Amino acid sequence: MQSINLAEHSVRQLNQLLHDQYHHFDQPQWQVSATSGQHNIACGLNQKLEVNIDGHVGYFCAGMNQLAHVTVHGNAGQGVAENMMSGTVHVKGDASSAAGATAHGGLLIIDGNTGARCGISMKGCDIVVKGNVGHMSCFMAQAGTLVVCGDAGEALGDSLYETVIYVKGKVQSLGADCVEKPLTKKHLMQLKKLLKSADTEEDPSQFKRYGSARQLYNFKVDNAY
Amino acid sequence: MCGIVGLYLKNQSLENQLGSMFAPMLEAMTGRGPDSAGFAIYGDQVFDGSTKITLRHPDLEYDWDTLAHRAQTHLAVSVTFMRNHHAAVFKVATDAQTASGYFATHAPEVALLSAGQSIEILKAVGLPAEISSDFNLTSMQGSHIIGHTRMATESAVTLEGSHPFSTGQDLCLVHNGSFSNHNRLRTELAYHGYQMQTENDTEVAAGYLTWRMDQGDTLDQSLQHALQDLDGFYTLAIGTKNGFAVIRDPIACKPAVLAETDDYVAMASEYQALTSLVNIEHARIWEPEPATIYSWQRDSQQG
Numbered sequence: 034m035q036s037i038n039l040a041e042h043s044v045r046q047l048n049q050l051l052h053d054q055y056h057h058f059d060q061p062q063w064q065v066s067a068t069s070g071q072h073n074i075a076c077g078l079n080q081k082l083e084v085n086i087d088g089h090v091g092y093f094c095a096g097m098n099q100l101a102h103v104t105v106h107g108n109a110g111q112g113v114a115e116n117m118m119s120g121t122v123h124v125k126g127d128a129s130s131a132a133g134a135t136a137h138g139g140l141l142i143i144d145g146n147t148g149a150r151c152g153i154s155m156k157g158c159d160i161v162v163k164g165n166v167g168h169m170s171c172f173m174a175q176a177g178t179l180v181v182c183g184d185a186g187e188a189l190g191d192s193l194y195e196t197v198i199y200v201k202g203k204v205q206s207l208g209a210d211c212v213e214k215p216l217t218k219k220h221l222m223q224l225k226k227l228l229k230s231a232d233t234e235e236d237p238s239q240f241k242r243y244g245s246a247r248q249l250y251n252f253k254v255d256n257a258y
Numbered sequence: 259m260c261g262i263v264g265l266y267l268k269n270q271s272l273e274n275q276l277g278s279m280f281a282p283m284l285e286a287m288t289g290r291g292p293d294s295a296g297f298a299i300y301g302d303q304v305f306d307g308s309t310k311i312t313l314r315h316p317d318l319e320y321d322w323d324t325l326a327h328r329a330q331t332h333l334a335v336s337v338t339f340m341r342n343h344h345a346a347v348f349k350v351a352t353d354a355q356t357a358s359g360y361f362a363t364h365a366p367e368v369a370l371l372s373a374g375q376s377i378e379i380l381k382a383v384g385l386p387a388e389i390s391s392d393f394n395l396t397s398m399q400g401s402h403i404i405g406h407t408r409m410a411t412e413s414a415v416t417l418e419g420s421h422p423f424s425t426g427q428d429l430c431l432v433h434n435g436s437f438s439n440h441n442r443l444r445t446e447l448a449y450h451g452y453q454m455q456t457e458n459d460t461e462v463a464a465g466y467l468t469w470r471m472d473q474g475d476t477l478d479q480s481l482q483h484a485l486q487d488l489d490g491f492y493t494l495a496i497g498t499k500n501g502f503a504v505i506r507d508p509i510a511c512k513p514a515v516l517a518e519t520d521d522y523v524a525m526a527s528e529y530q531a532l533t534s535l536v537n538i539e540h541a542r543i544w545e546p547e548p549a550t551i552y553s554w555q556r557d558s559q560q561g
Binding site: 148 | 509513532533547
């Protein structure tokens with residue numbers, strides 16, 4: 034296992050070492066310490082690495098992730114796993130705003146709460162938040178799934194496209210064009226699988242499903258160029 | 259982009275360490291604001307009826323002795339001062355209006371940065387580390403302190419544009435963000451008799467809180483009104499003689515992190531600025547909610 038202390042190495046050096054594994058894959062396990070809330074830790078990975086980060090991280094941690102499994106043993110700043118393509122990012126503490134923003138694939142697990150705009154404009158990833166999410170989560174979210182085991186803040190799913198949202202707790206308010214929908218067997222199966230992948234004991238039947246009423250955007254083929 | 263930081267001591271035995279705890283916080287925000295920096299520190303309070311005034315002159319050789327002597331003769335009250343780099347903190351044994359009025363009229367060459375019983379504002383153009391060193395921040399004592407590192411986007415890098423701004427006695431705020439209705443508010447404040455010194459939007463927010471508190475609002479009430487009347491993106495840290503508060507706008511675009519232990523409350527734009535604090539690994543750390551007032555008052559805490 035490789036251990037990198039960020040009091041002795043720059044984030045740029047760390048990321049370069051992790052990126053080098055794309056061409057020469059010989060070190061699957063990495064341990065990162067002394068993070069001190071620095072930004073851009075473990076960004077742009079593209080290999081089946083297991084990266085364990087001890088401490089709080091700043092903005093965009095594990096952004097653009099592909100294939101790697103990144104665990105943050107602490108809190109994460111804005112935009113954790115933003116634009117993730119595949120792999121897994123697991124935050125053991127809380128995450129700030131825009132967690133999983135624009136992410137196309139992979140799984141983001143937050144053990145604590147997130148700030149505002151969790152999953153904003155997400156395009157296909159799965160996000161499981163064991164605590165609460167802040168206001169305007171899933172704003173303009175296009176595909177993928179957000180699971181919230183706690184409560185959701187104001188304007189959940191505002192201007193939503195085709196992301197599916199499951200919330201167990203209270204929803205302070207739904208955003209424009211976001212509505213509650215029936216929890217069918219198919220959805221229960223999907224939710225059960227997601228909760229299992231995030232290692233939670235939550236009962237899927239306790240959740241409600243929310244999705245787009247499809248009144249704000251148009252599927253008509255006539256509108257395609 | 260700018261950086262803001264604040265530190266409020268709950269444990270009075272740490273007051274002699276306030277500056278040394280705070281200096282690394284300010285310097286950690288250099289990346290967010292390398293153009294100018296400043297801070298408002300509260301402590302070394304003067305008695306009722308006396309006033310503390312922070313003055314600044316660009317010339318490091320400025321003759322503060324003569325100015326103090328002239329003020330003492332004219333006002334016929336005790337005037338003492340402590341020089342600190344290109345600023346000087348005057349203690350004048352009279353009310354704030356008389357003291358400020360004297361310097362405004364008879365010493366137009368000096369700029370008045372703050373007035374009150376507790377507050378001192380020190381600020382300059384340059385890197386936060388240089389400013390911290392020039393003012394010997396690490397040796398300063400007090401009960402609470404708020405600071406700002408500026409990355410200028412809307413106006414020039416000048417001392418006049420440096421934060422923080424104070425518009426009322428012992429009141430100061432630092433701000434990350436922008437106000438979209440500052441021009442109208444400036445006009446309204448002028449109508450109520452509050453003239454702003456600069457074109458800066460942050461000064462208008464400080465002026466707004468001054469006006470509300472002059473109307474009888476408590477700190478929390480003034481911030482409730484601010485949430486209704488200030489339009490824009492902002493995270494604010496506010497200091498008063500006995501209090502410290504943090505608010506974010508309802509959209510909460512501008513970052514903020516709060517940390518609290520039995521000994522202190524610390525606020526910063528980014529967690530990076532909190533890592534140097536003692537016991538931070540055991541602090542309660544959270545992101546302040548949008549449109550929510552977080553405040554701590556020394557009196558209520560003691561009472």
